[in-house]
Amino acid sequence: MTTPAATGAAPAPTGAGASPPPGAGRRPNRHALRRPPVGTLVLGVLAVVGLALLVLPLVALLAATPWADMVDLVADPAVVGAMRLSLVTAGCTTAVCLVVGVPLAWVLARDDLPGGWLVRSLVTVPLVLPPVVGGVALLLLLGRRGLLGSRLDTWFGVTVPFTSVAVVLAQVFVALPFLVLTVEGALRGADRRRALVAETLGATPAYVLRRVTLPAVAPGIAAGAALCFTRALGEFGATVTFAGNFPGTTRTVPLAVYLAMDTAPEQAVAMSVLLLVVSVAVLVAMRGRWVGGLPGRGRTRRGDR
Amino acid sequence: MTVPDAPHPRAGLPSRGTLRTAPVVLLVAALTLTGCSSTGTAAPDAGPSAATPTPGASTVAPAEETLEGTLVVLAAASLTDVVTDLAAVLEAEHPGLTVQTSFGASSALATQVVSGAPADVIVTASPATMTTVTDALGGDPVVVATNQLQIAVPAGNPGGVTTLADLADPARTVALCAAEVPCGAVGAQVLAKAGVTPAPDTLEQDVRAVLTRLQLDEADAGLVYRTDVIAADGAVEGIDVPADVQVPTDYPALVVPDAPHPRAAAAFVALLQGPVGRQALEDAGFDVP
Numbered sequence: 001m002t003t004p005a006a007t008g009a010a011p012a013p014t015g016a017g018a019s020p021p022p023g024a025g026r027r028p029n030r031h032a033l034r035r036p037p038v039g040t041l042v043l044g045v046l047a048v049v050g051l052a053l054l055v056l057p058l059v060a061l062l063a064a065t066p067w068a069d070m071v072d073l074v075a076d077p078a079v080v081g082a083m084r085l086s087l088v089t090a091g092c093t094t095a096v097c098l099v100v101g102v103p104l105a106w107v108l109a110r111d112d113l114p115g116g117w118l119v120r121s122l123v124t125v126p127l128v129l130p131p132v133v134g135g136v137a138l139l140l141l142l143g144r145r146g147l148l149g150s151r152l153d154t155w156f157g158v159t160v161p162f163t164s165v166a167v168v169l170a171q172v173f174v175a176l177p178f179l180v181l182t183v184e185g186a187l188r189g190a191d192r193r194r195a196l197v198a199e200t201l202g203a204t205p206a207y208v209l210r211r212v213t214l215p216a217v218a219p220g221i222a223a224g225a226a227l228c229f230t231r232a233l234g235e236f237g238a239t240v241t242f243a244g245n246f247p248g249t250t251r252t253v254p255l256a257v258y259l260a261m262d263t264a265p266e267q268a269v270a271m272s273v274l275l276l277v278v279s280v281a282v283l284v285a286m287r288g289r290w291v292g293g294l295p296g297r298g299r300t301r302r303g304d305r
Numbered sequence: 306m307t308v309p310d311a312p313h314p315r316a317g318l319p320s321r322g323t324l325r326t327a328p329v330v331l332l333v334a335a336l337t338l339t340g341c342s343s344t345g346t347a348a349p350d351a352g353p354s355a356a357t358p359t360p361g362a363s364t365v366a367p368a369e370e371t372l373e374g375t376l377v378v379l380a381a382a383s384l385t386d387v388v389t390d391l392a393a394v395l396e397a398e399h400p401g402l403t404v405q406t407s408f409g410a411s412s413a414l415a416t417q418v419v420s421g422a423p424a425d426v427i428v429t430a431s432p433a434t435m436t437t438v439t440d441a442l443g444g445d446p447v448v449v450a451t452n453q454l455q456i457a458v459p460a461g462n463p464g465g466v467t468t469l470a471d472l473a474d475p476a477r478t479v480a481l482c483a484a485e486v487p488c489g490a491v492g493a494q495v496l497a498k499a500g501v502t503p504a505p506d507t508l509e510q511d512v513r514a515v516l517t518r519l520q521l522d523e524a525d526a527g528l529v530y531r532t533d534v535i536a537a538d539g540a541v542e543g544i545d546v547p548a549d550v551q552v553p554t555d556y557p558a559l560v561v562p563d564a565p566h567p568r569a570a571a572a573f574v575a576l577l578q579g580p581v582g583r584q585a586l587e588d589a590g591f592d593v594p
Contacts, residue, residue, distance in 0.1 A: 245509055250507065283546060
């Protein structure tokens with residue numbers, strides 16, 4: 001796991017990763033130690049405030065959870081159905097994102113790509129767009145009267161909204177950028193000399209990608225897939241706008257939570273906790289691989305400096 | 306209730322009136338901040354009996370009565386236009402009074418009032434949600450309007466929908482309210498009375514979401530309130546449900562017990578029941594008792 005990228009001073013790979021490497025945070029800390037302790041204290045307090053903003057709402061959620069009735073609430077067929085649909089659609093979404101996202105990341109990571117900055121901006125747009133807007137956009141493209149949807153309807157009699165396929169499409173729209181940017185960062189962080197060596201030995205680009213580059217960035221791909229899966233699991237806005245809201249077909253857990261909020265709040269809380277547990281479990285399960293991948297990049301980068 | 310992303314593109318719609326009046330609310334609130342808490346006890350006799358019309362005065366509320374402060378009215382989303390208009394009427398009658406309106410799902414409004422949100426008047430789109438308020442706080446609601454379900458279809462009726470039975474056709478795309486929300490519950494009663502087992506493709510979380518599906522021509526038919534069809538202003542067409550299977554929805558209004566402004570609250574409910582209010586309700590597609 002640590003071998004591919006842990007080769008010290010690599011010449012070229014100075015890519016701007018999607019997320020700052022852990023090593024980048026250590027330099028300010030060293031400076032801070034030389035400063036008066038009051039500065040460190042302020043930084044520490046601000047860091048705690050930041051953490052509290054993220055954690056306290058979840059603490060409130062867990063405090064409001066009816067733990068005694070949890071099993072009954074979660075075993076409700078409606079909840080089980082929503083959870084099954086969420087897991088299946090998020091799994092399909094992750095598969096689709098891997099199939100199209102890794103090649104997209106590979107293209108983006110090439111320095112000789114003309115207009116690469118534009119492509120990267122386009123990939124980033126869904127990250128900053130409200131998901132509801134994404135849902136409206138999907139509807140205008142694939143809805144019954146949409147740009148493509150009207151032709152699908154006329155030629156093949158196929159309508160996409162109100163199907164599980166629409167749920168997957170909505171999830172792909174919001175989750176794909178997470179995978180692409182993570183994998184691109186890993187590709188740029190990886191040592192390219194191995195690929196160059198393989199090429200000089202006569203390997204085709206496809207062979208190099210399959211046998212040299214992809215194994216080296218596997219931790220990055222796994223991290224991207226985990227982020228992609230959890231983001232898909234939590235998708236609400238694009239789904240409710242584009243796909244509809246029907247049990248078993250399009251009502252994923254977030255939609256069920258929103259619907260239950262008015263009528264059965266304790267069930268909404270129970271489902272929220274269930275979703276939280278699954279998401280955290282996925283991220284924790286990936287943590288070993290993830291952390292195993294990033295220090296390699298960090299070491300490479302520090303070697304550059 | 307807060308969700309990370311907005312539930313629906315039209316979700317912000319009911320707040321237009323609130324947004325429009327927000328600067329006024331702030332201004333008046335600032336001017337009358339100190340007087341606010343005492344207005345409820347400004348006159349010794351407070352209550353609906355004070356709203357007896359006086360000859361020569363306005364038909365809406367007696368001009369002798371000075372109502373001031375910020376009256377808070379919570380109303381079901383389907384009343385957005387009517388209540389916004391009537392709030393402006395009452396404000397015009399009483400220059401010292403500001404009416405702050407808030408619209409949303411009846412169940413959410415009831416929850417707010419029961420958990421102690423400062424409100425003077427609440428008007429819900431179902432007696433059941435009003436019962437949750439009166440069970441907790443007491444009070445005596447009056448029905449100010451009734452609403453009826455209609456089959457709604459996109460303009461031009463592309464699905465060729467004519468009767469409730471068409472909602473059972475799997476080949477048509479049908480959008481209904483989820484059974485958990487009032488429009489879904491009433492819709493289920495209507496369909497049961499008509500002996501129709503619907504084949505919906507989506508069960509939306511509120512009636513406005515159903516309306517949007519129809520406005521965008523993504524669904525062939527849905528069940529919405531007659532007032533929604535009128536509010537859609539031509540974007541959807543309404544088909545009446547036979548009277549023998551219709552289940553009218555009552556809209557009860559309540560002066561919240563221990564309201565901060567009981568006299569202004571009573572004046573607002575009286576306005577709803579009076580000629581001006583009845584006309585506004587009928588224009589919006591409601592029936593008035």
